[in-house]
Amino acid sequence: MKVLVTGGCGYIGSHTVVDLLNDGYEVIIVDNLSNSKIEVLDKIKKITGKSVTFYQYDLCDKEKLESVFAKEKIDAVIHFAGLKAVGESVQKPLMYYENNLFSTINLLEMMQKYKVYKIVFSSSATVYGSPKSLPIKEDFPLSTTNPYGTTKLMIENILTDLYKADNSFDITILRYFNPIGAHKSGLLGEDPNGIPNNLMPYIVKVATGDLPILSIFGDDYDTEDGTGVRDYIHVCDLSYGHVLALKNPQNGLKIYNLGTGKGTSVLELVTMFEKVNNVKVNRQIAKRREGDIASCYASNEKAHKELGFTCKYTLEDMCKDSYNYVKKNTNL
Ligand code: NAD
Ligand code: UD1
Numbered sequence: 367m368k369v370l371v372t373g374g375c376g377y378i379g380s381h382t383v384v385d386l387l388n389d390g391y392e393v394i395i396v397d398n399l400s401n402s403k404i405e406v407l408d409k410i411k412k413i414t415g416k417s418v419t420f421y422q423y424d425l426c427d428k429e430k431l432e433s434v435f436a437k438e439k440i441d442a443v444i445h446f447a448g449l450k451a452v453g454e455s456v457q458k459p460l461m462y463y464e465n466n467l468f469s470t471i472n473l474l475e476m477m478q479k480y481k482v483y484k485i486v487f488s489s490s491a492t493v494y495g496s497p498k499s500l501p502i503k504e505d506f507p508l509s510t511t512n513p514y515g516t517t518k519l520m521i522e523n524i525l526t527d528l529y530k531a532d533n534s535f536d537i538t539i540l541r542y543f544n545p546i547g548a549h550k551s552g553l554l555g556e557d558p559n560g561i562p563n564n565l566m567p568y569i570v571k572v573a574t575g576d577l578p579i580l581s582i583f584g585d586d587y588d589t590e591d592g593t594g595v596r597d598y599i600h601v602c603d604l605s606y607g608h609v610l611a612l613k614n615p616q617n618g619l620k621i622y623n624l625g626t627g628k629g630t631s632v633l634e635l636v637t638m639f640e641k642v643n644n645v646k647v648n649r650q651i652a653k654r655r656e657g658d659i660a661s662c663y664a665s666n667e668k669a670h671k672e673l674g675f676t677c678k679y680t681l682e683d684m685c686k687d688s689y690n691y692v693k694k695n696t697n698l
Contacts, residue, residue: 368392369612370440370482372425372473373447374418375402377556378488378545380410381605382444384554387414389609394438396431397447398424401559409553425469428476435480442484444608445473448517452492452657453563455514466517467524474528477535484536485525486611491543491597491625491662493519500629501665504541504621511657522621529619536618538611543597543625543664545604547684548691555691556601566598566684569636570692573645580647582632584654589661593632597625597663600679600687610673625664626677639685 369386373379374395380402386393387410395407395418404422411417419438423430425447434440448466449455455462477485494502495509510516522539529535546566548555561577562568571577585592607624614620636647669675679687
C-alpha cells in the first residue's frame with residue numbers, strides 16, 4: 367500500500383514515516399521544508415533501512431501537487447503539513463489561513479479527482495477550547511481561541527462537509543494532545559527554530575544551558591500544585607496511532623483523541639525531567655500566559671476500543687528521549 371505523507375519531514379510526520387516503513391507501507395513524502403530539514407530523509411533511511419520518494423513541493427502549488435497524484439498510484443494520505451505556532455498565527459493570521467486551508471483544499475481536490483479516498487488528518491486538542499469537564503471526550507463542544515486552532519476546526523468542518531457530499535471518502539480526524547519525546551535512536555526529534563513556545567523544548571534548552579531559566583506560567587491554577595496540567599504523549603505512541611488509523615477496517619468519518627488519558631503538571635514534568643536526566647532546570651514562577659487553560663487531558667477510550675490504541679511509553683521515557691535527541695544533535 368502506497369501512502370502519501372504530507373509534512374513527512376516534520377516532527378510527528380517523520381516518526382510516522384518510520385512506523386509506516388517498518389510496517390511494510392511504501393511512502394511518498396510531499397514537504398516544502400518550511401519547518402524541517404532534508405537530512406531527515408537520511409535519518410529515516412538509517413533507522414529503517416528503507417527509502418521514501420520525496421517531493422519538495424508546496425501543497426499550495428496545485429499543479430505540482432497534481433503531478434504527484436498523476437505519477438504515483440496513491441492509496442491513502444496522512445496529512446500533517448501545516449503551520450503550527452499559536453503565537454505566530456495571532457500575528458500573521460492570513461499566512462495561517464492561506465497555508466493551512468489552501469493546502470488542504472488542494473489536497474482534497476486532488477484526492478477526489480484521482481479517486482484516493484482514505485485520509486488521516488492531524489487535528490489538535492486545541493479545538494476543545496476551554497473544556498467544561500475532564501477527561502475530554504470526542505463529542506465535547508468545540509471552540510477555538512487563535513487562528514491556528516481555527517484552521518484546525520475549519521479543516522475538520524471541511525472534511526465533515528466533504529464526507530456528507532461524497533461518502534466514498536474514508537476520513538479519520540486525530541486530535542493530538544501534547545506530543546513530546548523523540549525517537550530512541552536520537553536521530554529524529556523536535557527542533558524548533560528560535561526560542562521555543564512549548565514547554566518541553568523550552569525545558570531542554572534550559573537544561574543544555576542555551577536558555578537561562580524556565581518561566582512557569584502561573585502557579586495559581588485550580589490544579590493540585592497550582593501549575594497547568596496537560597496530557598503529554600510520547601511522539602512514538604502518537605505516530606503509531608496513524609498506522610492504526612490506516613489499518614482500521616471501519617469506513618466513514620471517524621474522530622479520535624490521541625493522548626495518554628493522564629494529566630501532568632508543569633512542576634511534575636520539570637521535576638521528572640531533572641530526575642531522569644540528572645540535570646538541573648532553573649525555573650521561576652511567572653504570570654499566566656494569555657489563552658492558557660488550567661487542565662487538559664484526553665479520554666482515549668474511543669481510540670483504544672476502535673483502533674486498539676495504547677501508550678507504551680512513560681513520562682520518564684518522554685523526558686529521557688527529548689533530552690537524548692538534543693544532546694546527540696548538539697554534541698554536548
Ligand atoms: P512540523 O512543523 O514539525 O511538521 C509540519 C511539516 O509540514 C513541516 O515539515 C513543514 O515543512 C511542512 N509544511 C508546512 N506547510 C506546508 C505546505 N504548504 N506544503 C508542504 N509542506 C508543508 O509539525 P508537527 O509537530 O510534526 O505537526 C504535524 C501536524 O500536527 C501539524 O498539522 C500540526 O498542526 C499538528 N499538531 C501538532 C501538535 C504538536 O504539538 N506538535 C499538536 C497538535 C496538532
Ligand atoms: C500549546 C498551544 C496549543 C497547541 C499546543 C501544541 C497555546 C496557548 N496553546 O498548547 O494550541 O495545540 O501547544 O502545539 O499556545 N508552559 C510554561 N512555560 C513555558 C511553556 C509552557 O509554564 O515556557 C506551560 C503552559 O502554561 C502549559 C504547559 O506548560 O500549562 C504546556 O504548554 P505548551 O507546551 O505550550 O502546550 P499547550 O499550552 O498545551
